Amino acid sequence: MADLHEVLPHFPHGQYAHLLQAFDRHELTTVDLLTMEIADVGKATQLPLLEIQKLRNAVTDALHRDLGVTGGPSDTETPRRRSLADFTAATSFVSTLDDELDRTLGGGIPTGYITEIAGESGVGKTQFLLLLLLAAQLPPPHGLGRPVLYLSTESSMPTHRLLQMLREHPRFANLPKSARPSLDAIASMDIPDLESQEHIVRFQVPVAIERHNIGLLVIDSVAANYRVEFDRSAAGAKHGSTMAARSKELVRLGTLLRDLAQRFNLAVVVANQVADRFADRFTMPPLAPPTPTPGSWHRMPQESPLASRSKALSPGAVDEELLEPTSSMAERLQFRSSMPEPLGPDDAAEPAPAALAFDHQQRWFTGWGDDPLADHGLKTPSLGLVWSTQLACRIALLKKPVYGVHRLLEDESGEAGGGVPALKSWRRWMKVVFAPHVAPTGQGLEGAVEYEVTRSGLRSVKGAGHTEGDEEEKDN
Structure with a gap:
């Protein structure tokens, strides 16, 4: 980033020397640093994203001082820190x-x-x-x-x-x-x-x-x-x-x-x-589902695929006769068939x-x-x-x-x-x-x-x- 010397002659280059050398090797300019996405700059230079962000902030602050732009909010006045x-x-x-x-x-x-x-x-x-x-x-x-x-x-x-x-x-x-x-x-x-x-x-x-x-x-x-x-x-x-x-x-x-x-x-x-x-x-049912009261019914909560994948599959939770077998199911069925029978409550x-x-x-x-x-x-x-x-x-x-x-309307016989x-x-x-x-x-x-x-x-x-x-x- 050799053009930084021309854009900001008084910028403290020493403390960012290792970063500026990487920018020079990949032919990135000051404009690239300020306009490209941080992730894209990191991918091009193989530098830590936090270090790139610090360099961008330092260059931006130096440009503000050089151009006379003042009045920006301080770190303690950001919206995240307001009551x-x-x-x-x-x-x-x-x-x-x-x-x-x-x-x-x-x-x-x-x-x-x-x-x-x-x-x-x-x-x-x-x-x-x-x-x-x-x-x-x-x-x-x-x-x-x-x-x-x-x-x-x-x-x-x-x-x-x-x-x-x-x-x-x-x-x-x-x-x-x-x-x-x-x-x-x-x-x-x-x-x-x-x-x-x-x-x-x-x-x-x-x-x-x-x-x-x-x-x-x-x-x-x-x-x-x-x-x-x-x-x-x-x-x-x-x-x-x-x-x-x-x-x-x-x-x-x-x-x-x-x-x-x-x-x-x-x-x-x-x-x-x-x-x-x-x-x-x-999806497995809860370990202790609520007991339905007389005259009421219990509806199982609806779940997303991500939720069901986050739960462990216990033996007996799936009826294989109702499902079309896949390679992953075959592995599970083979594993389950090798388990000793009968299973106790502690084996689940x-x-x-x-x-x-x-x-x-x-x-x-x-x-x-x-x-x-x-x-x-x-x-x-x-x-x-x-x-x-x-x-x-x-x-x-x-x-x-x-x-x-x-x-409904009355039928032909006159009955309602x-x-x-x-x-x-x-x-x-x-x-x-x-x-x-x-x-x-x-x-x-x-x-x-x-x-x-x-x-x-x-x-x-x-x-x-x-x-x-x-x-x-x-x-x-």
């Missing part, structure tokens, strides 16, 4: 325009962080995002008083729905025309694939934020392009290498979004899809500790799986644990069906027909899974707030029941 009171005082929030929902979210959607809204189709993720696009344009304390940017990976921005919210929401109707949110303050971009996403987020989005003073960045949804790209490439590549490449892309996206959120003090909100979790047929393989099971760990970062007796299907947010580590806040939207009785159960409506809840400014909710729906999707957006449900005619037939 809750300091966080609330220094952070602006985008309101949901509903007092109960805002209380559940700790004031709304915070600026300076990445917030994810995860839920299945039809739960109202897109409706939530559209409402935030309008609310962010309001002056404080309900909004930021700044324009917004909407990035879509699936379809174009639903302007007709935004206009409907503008007309129907009571908070907007009482405002003077000059203070009302406008579609003119919403910039939108379509992201058809990962290559376009990388270019848009890295180059075009920062320019748009600076030029238009953007206060809210929305991505709907973050998982779509990754599912298309890596599910398609997995057919012709090894699964492990594909997942490693996807993890690298997720970390890169998280780094870019966090930098934008902190550098421009804007709120970054992404929608995420979820996947079903199915019980694995190799000891299961892995429950604390190491994925189903036990995921309750703190997915929003599902923390209720062992849930009567609804369990989900897992897409993109896995790697993406979860990139987030500061995750909001889970859950829904459960409400069934009624559909009366019976009734059959039919889907009547849906109930929806919002819960905070983790966040830097609000405590997470408890198991299942404990601490969650029920809401409904109406013509004016989202609102909390007060009291028992609500009118079905005010719901949107299509929420997402």
